[in-house]
Amino acid sequence: MTESFSTADLVDEHGPSLRVCDTQFRQFGKLTAFTGRVRTVQCYQDNGLVKQLLNSHGDGCVLVVDGGGSLHTALTGDLIAKAAVDNGWAGLVLNGAVRDSATLATLPIGIKALGTNPRKSAKDAEGVVDEPVSFGGVTFHPGDVLYSDEDGVVLLPGTASSE
Numbered sequence: 001m002t003e004s005f006s007t008a009d010l011v012d013e014h015g016p017s018l019r020v021c022d023t024q025f026r027q028f029g030k031l032t033a034f035t036g037r038v039r040t041v042q043c044y045q046d047n048g049l050v051k052q053l054l055n056s057h058g059d060g061c062v063l064v065v066d067g068g069g070s071l072h073t074a075l076t077g078d079l080i081a082k083a084a085v086d087n088g089w090a091g092l093v094l095n096g097a098v099r100d101s102a103t104l105a106t107l108p109i110g111i112k113a114l115g116t117n118p119r120k121s122a123k124d125a126e127g128v129v130d131e132p133v134s135f136g137g138v139t140f141h142p143g144d145v146l147y148s149d150e151d152g153v154v155l156l157p158g159t160a161s162s163e
């Protein structure tokens with residue numbers, strides 16, 4: 001999907017109603033601009049739920065993973081990211097780490113994360129799916145529309161929302 005938007009223009013257009021995430025992410029996927037409806041996972045050094053979700057239909061959504069900011073284990077690597085591409089996810093935003101970054105850079109998906117660590121995460125699937133998660137000074141609600149580009153990550157309420 002080709003996206004033509006700019007987060008800076010969205011800020012100018014929407015003003016304070018746009019939520020802007022302050023986290024300074026690194027870009028890992030090949031797509032540097034991506035947008036989609038938010039789904040969420042909260043977990044800590046365990047990517048069992050991330051793996052399950054990204055191995056199911058993405059419907060153009062962006063998976064926002066609050067890994068508590070831990071850089072101790074990778075929440076996504078090349079296999080999970082390839083599954084996300086195959087299942088139609090638009091992107092991943094991880095408050096945590098990735099691995100296999102050289103391969104991630106070749107995949108047609110947006111991936112933002114804090115950094116890298118080659119260590120695997122646990123696979124106990126402990127955590128929470130599709131509840132609001134907060135980091136970088138904003139709350140990500142399932143159903144929000146997320147826009148991400150070279151300048152940052154911003155959020156608008158989903159159209160189904162009454163906000």
Ligand SMILES: O=C([O-])CC(=O)C(=O)O
Pocket residue numbers: 047074075076077078079080081099100120121
């Ligand atoms: O399995 C994991 O935890 C992450 C990984 O290496 C992959 O996605 O290839």
